[in-house]
Amino acid sequence: NAGVMQNPRHLVRRRGQEARLRCSPMKGHSHVYWYRQLPEEGLKFMVYLQKENIIDESGMPKERFSAEFPKEGPSILRIQQVVRGDSAAYFCASSPLIGGYGYTFGSGTRLTVV
């Protein structure tokens, strides 16, 4: 049973380009969470999704950021018109239950905006 798979592991984008980060949850997990981590800091919640539904996006910037978890395929975190401040590690986690139980994190995507 593969863990949470994120790709790409590293992504370099120029300012103004779009970044697409993918996350395939563990088999049987229907809850997906995205977190952002700046250097030397803890993870900050961005968005929580279940299949085809955004449940909580309170941590996601209102502009340029969007997330989806379609019925088929991975969850996608999309950042439009990236700026240098978007450079960070983006982690996806999945769980089979609500309440934070059974959280499993992926290895993350490190986004660098040049």
Add this chain to the structure above:
Amino acid sequence: GESVGLHLPTLSVQEGDNSIINCAYSNSASDYFIWYKQESGKGPQFIIDIRSNMDKRQGQRVTVLLNKTVKHLSLQIAATQPGDSAVYFCAENVKGGSEKLVFGKGTKLTVNP
């Protein structure tokens, strides 16, 4: 703002010693707490968790203590090994709230051989 924080940002210990990493939280509604280990370039790895109806839980070489009176959480690692070197985060989940976890900034543990 964040409700979870750590007292010590760095901790250096000798191999074989016991390590104690502390965490303070401010949200009394939190009912579930988790400790994660994060090695360089990797995602957080679950170590141990505890629910608010407990005050102690033991795993293999690790123990988590929860003091709800003073809103304090600690992770004890017995016989610390070089492979334990990493950044350790505590995280909390608020009962009845969003499913998000709130993380502290982390403590960097360095184990000297």
